[in-house]
Amino acid sequence: xxxxxxxxxxxxxxxxxxxxxxxxxxxxxxxxxxxxxxxxxxxxxxxxxxxxxxxxxxxxxxxxxxxxxxxxxxxxxxxxxxxxxxxxxxxxxxxxxxxxxxxxxxxxxxxxxxxxxxxxxxxxxxxxxxxxxxxxxxxxxxxxxxxxxxxxxxxxxxxxxxxxxxxxxxxxxxxxxxxxxxxxxxxxxxxxxxxxxxxxxxxxxxxxxxxxxxxxxxxxxxxxxxxxxxxxxxxxxxxxxxxxxxxxxxxxxxxxxxxxxxxxxxxxxxxxxxxxxxxxxxxxxxxxxxxxxxxxxxxxxxxxxxxxxxxxxxxxxxxxxxxxxxxxxxxxxxxxxxxxxxxxxxxxxxxxxxxxxxxxxxxxxxxxxxxxxxxxxxxxxxxxxxxxxxxxxxxxxxxxxxxxxxxxxxxxxxxxxxxxxxxxxxxxxxxxxxxxxxxxxxxxxxxxxxxxxxxxxxxxxxxxxxxxxxxxxxxxxxxxxxxxxxxxxxxxxxxxxxxxxxxxxxxxxxxxxxxxxxxxxxxxxxxxxxxxxxxxxxxxxxxxxxxxxxxxxxxxxxxxxxxxxxxxxxxxxxxxxxxxxxxxxxxxxxxxx
Numbered sequence: 001x002x003x004x005x006x007x008x009x010x011x012x013x014x015x016x017x018x019x020x021x022x023x024x025x026x027x028x029x030x031x032x033x034x035x036x037x038x039x040x041x042x043x044x045x046x047x048x049x050x051x052x053x054x055x056x057x058x059x060x061x062x063x064x065x066x067x068x069x070x071x072x073x074x075x076x077x078x079x080x081x082x083x084x085x086x087x088x089x090x091x092x093x094x095x096x097x098x099x100x101x102x103x104x105x106x107x108x109x110x111x112x113x114x115x116x117x118x119x120x121x122x123x124x125x126x127x128x129x130x131x132x133x134x135x136x137x138x139x140x141x142x143x144x145x146x147x148x149x150x151x152x153x154x155x156x157x158x159x160x161x162x163x164x165x166x167x168x169x170x171x172x173x174x175x176x177x178x179x180x181x182x183x184x185x186x187x188x189x190x191x192x193x194x195x196x197x198x199x200x201x202x203x204x205x206x207x208x209x210x211x212x213x214x215x216x217x218x219x220x221x222x223x224x225x226x227x228x229x230x231x232x233x234x235x236x237x238x239x240x241x242x243x244x245x246x247x248x249x250x251x252x253x254x255x256x257x258x259x260x261x262x263x264x265x266x267x268x269x270x271x272x273x274x275x276x277x278x279x280x281x282x283x284x285x286x287x288x289x290x291x292x293x294x295x296x297x298x299x300x301x302x303x304x305x306x307x308x309x310x311x312x313x314x315x316x317x318x319x320x321x322x323x324x325x326x327x328x329x330x331x332x333x334x335x336x337x338x339x340x341x342x343x344x345x346x347x348x349x350x351x352x353x354x355x356x357x358x359x360x361x362x363x364x365x366x367x368x369x370x371x372x373x374x375x376x377x378x379x380x381x382x383x384x385x386x387x388x389x390x391x392x393x394x395x396x397x398x399x400x401x402x403x404x405x406x407x408x409x410x411x412x413x414x415x416x417x418x419x420x421x422x423x424x425x426x427x428x429x430x431x432x433x434x435x436x437x438x439x440x441x442x443x444x445x446x447x448x449x450x451x452x453x454x455x456x457x458x459x460x461x462x463x464x465x466x467x468x469x470x471x472x473x474x475x476x477x478x479x480x481x482x483x484x485x486x487x488x489x490x491x492x493x494x495x496x497x498x499x500x501x502x503x504x505x506x507x508x509x510x511x512x513x514x515x516x517x518x519x520x521x522x523x524x525x526x527x528x529x530x531x532x533x534x535x536x537x538x539x540x541x542x543x544x545x546x547x548x549x550x551x552x553x554x555x556x557x558x559x560x561x562x563x564x565x566x567x568x569x570x571x572x573x574x575x576x577x578x579x580x581x582x583x584x585x586x587x588x589x590x591x592x593x
Contacts (some may be wrong), residue, residue: 139435291535305496369436391459429452
């Protein structure tokens, strides 16, 4: 067989890169691997993954988060790259470099700022150059986001009609208006963090459609909307053909993955000539190792679960298309990913975004800005938290029991004989938007609320508050599902991954509240599997992302809903919606002059 080629189309020339086929160089005789790198909110992780999607080894390193002032969260791209190198070297140390066929990166949709020499530029008033990233959860640009929404520009239809402060345009506008001298005037390159990582690995400025379409308002096949950037006061980004945020380009055709100007490409497309010599040395891999165009972390989780074969699990929807599935990536926050063959516009939900996760498919992305973070906030801020820690330690003196496992067991002991844990939440209700509502209300100004608190603060009270918080998050998922269904999605099954998917109570309550089965992956680190899928596609060992998803994503367990709780959750959902309506009513009353 002849060698496999991929043509990377550039603005003024064409680069042809040769990737050895899988059968060459004796690779059929030895196991081949792919590296997936996941940069989350608080840590960097890597995994060495087989062609069948099995995790051979994993590693994790913490990363710093600074909060220079309220609602400002910043990080260092330099530190993050160093930690990426550390974890990759750790997971690959037991295999030959030649066995690693490809690498893929995913990361939070944080904003990285570099100068003309690709050196960090500070994004805070303290002027610390190493702190050059505005984090995804940074809400400093709420006022700028509201102004952009008020323009009513047509690009807003692709972000649910409302510009979120978690997207990049308002953050860029904030930097221009508040840090013009120290940041804006010095900045030459604005990257989404996933694109920054692929640039560090390959030297290629090609951006992933995942980041540009989902977070920057880029719209294939037309590209950037110059009128939008001019309208919101960022006309200087048009200079040099949008070079600061990714060159302007048009699609050549749906079949072409990389586009003129080396500007954009679909996730998993091979970038440049693979790893540069410098990056290969830092990662302890071979130069030229294939690197796939990156993904946002939640979207990598979607790749890692949503394409799995569910035959044999006695699910009524096993013969339904992939468009009947929603992926929930649950960690610090939760993202709700649904795909469709045709564009569907869902008010308050981001998208539709073409090829943002699965090439050729349209993506809608709902979300909750604080889920794991909210549970931690409620539990760790309670007066009985110290008692909870002590009880968990006493149960497992050597290693200490996870506090949430302890709470789940404690709730089971509190439930009356013959009843379910769920019904303990009958008189305690939470509205969970302590960090604003991402979907489907798209209102960052909303606040959280708790109805039904007693005067006591016992361990039982803490357990009930934890339960009510988990139930509220599940009802928030139902709220998003209802909005998507109304717009034309037909969701029959949920695929869940991320840290919270390891919490049995969290998973079961989501099944009970939504009335849908929840599929959990065979490999608990599905986000890392999704990142590895990118490397596998870039190596061309799989011909498409869809083929790689089917080959590397596996079902581990299916959690069925308890339909005897249907009436209970219908009533609790009615209360849930009234909590929102009442908050708006109270705000209107207090805003009267």
